Amino acid sequence: MKTNKIEYAVIGGGLTGLTIGYYLNKANKNVHIFEKKNRVGGVIETIIENGFVYEAGPNTGVIGSPELVSLFDDLKPLIEIEIPKSGAKNRWIWKKGKWNNLPTGLISALATPLFSWYDKIRILGEPFRKVGKNKDESIAQMVRRRMGKSYLDYAVNPFISGIYAGNPEMLITRFAMPKLYNLEQNYGSFIKGAIKKAKEPKSDLEKRVSREVFSIKGGLSQLILALSHEIGYENIKMNCKNIAIEKKEAYFILNYTDLEGKSIVFEVKNVIITVSGSNLPSIIPFVSEQKLKNITNARYARVIQVVLGYTHWKGLKLNAFGGLIPSHENRNVLGILFPSAIFPNRAPETGALLSVFMGGINNPDLILKSDEEIKVLIISEIEETLKSENIPDFIKIFRYFNAIPQYEISSAERFTAIDEIQNEYKGLWIAGNLRDGIGMADRVKQAKQLADSLTKNIKKD
Ligand SMILES: Cc1cc2nc3c(=O)[nH]c(=O)nc-3n(C[C@H](O)[C@H](O)[C@H](O)COP(=O)(O)OP(=O)(O)OC[C@H]3O[C@@H](n4cnc5c(N)ncnc54)[C@H](O)[C@@H]3O)c2cc1C
Structure with missing residues (x-):
């Protein structure tokens, strides 16, 4: 049987895997993507039919990390960023049978029926409230403590539904919203922190990071197409069934079954896995069930x-x-x-x-x-x-x-388990949205940082 030798195998061809592949390839590394489906993109999929262009998965992202800004620059002119039309900036919140605009400034915050008068007045005291000491405080606990129940119910709760489809009582702030957690820890208050942070010096890339929403002209699949094009389709293996890795002394053996039922084998120096938790045991059977438990139990x-x-x-x-x-x-x-x-x-x-x-x-x-x-x-x-x-x-x-x-209380154990596995098996990396954030900007940030660190490591050797 023929064994192919490669430097990097990325398992999973979603945004994380393709971005890692793109930056490794750009650094002239020998990288292949291995995807079980007959298409790449993962949850990102744009469908075009009968005059409609719609998304099956995410619809928009936020230009929320310097790495995403860099990726957009790197992929020009293959992709064109779209930002919302000026008439589509308002967010509506449903309260008692009616939509209300989510306030965007002080005047609208005072006028809105979404928040109680008690909380509207109480918010003035937010900069002077004590810093929380419970590092495992949930988002709900933190918002109730600093801003009040009506802010939790009519701003944060729907926002958390929109991002995590989650429950703010269960999500731990330092894992699920680390930027918010750090505002309080580093500046003593959300309001003071936001004002001070806005004044801090920033690199040119950081200045282009914002809360602005984006899509790509023609839909988000255009981003996937651009990444795939740059990686080279010859380096993307689709329809890889039953991927399983074996650990050898100084390398890994990657095995999968192709569409015709043939067993394909690669000898690989580094393996980067970007799939969801439940898929890990079959891919890395050499890691004990006990070790994987804290990852596979992610909700x-x-x-x-x-x-x-x-x-x-x-x-x-x-x-x-x-x-x-x-x-x-x-x-x-x-x-x-x-x-x-x-x-x-x-x-x-x-x-x-x-x-x-x-x-x-x-x-x-x-x-x-x-x-x-x-x-x-x-x-x-x-x-x-x-x-x-x-x-x-x-x-x-x-x-x-x-x-x-969901970045709940068990996340700390999950992150530790991932670190321990990576330390024990040199050359094995567990990436993807199990850690480092779930949004597209987070995915690209993790992917680029990992690829950059891997290529720097290689240069050092
Ligand atoms: C419905 C929905 C709406 C969302 N909305 C937003 C939004 O508005 N804004 C935002 O920023 N983010 C949003 N997200 C989150 C964001 O889209 C994802 O976090 C991100 O796209 C995940 O990319 P990924 O590559 O890490 O994972 P995935 O996209 O899940 O890719 C993983 C890939 O691995 C493959 N795979 C799995 N198992 C195996 C295996 N055994 N062997 C080989 N390949 C395997 C899968 O087929 C898949 O292609 C949304 C997500 C969903 C599901």
């Missing part, structure tokens, strides 16, 4: 994304980014994005495209409902919340059983 939110396309939209004017629904409003929907309002050319001129998110950590069994049951639920939610008067031309349902890992 994931289940998410259903329902995309609705209307050739003609008759309903509320969709002049916003989308709407989020706080959990105690007890609806079947976490949030609705309005992609056709945010970006050009996502739906016909008179039409609309909606992306509705359902399920999440608080409603895990919704994903088990049939398509017909979900459609009935969705139609009634859209009629009630967006006053739609007509039925959509199409409804597409995408289910994710392992959508978003």
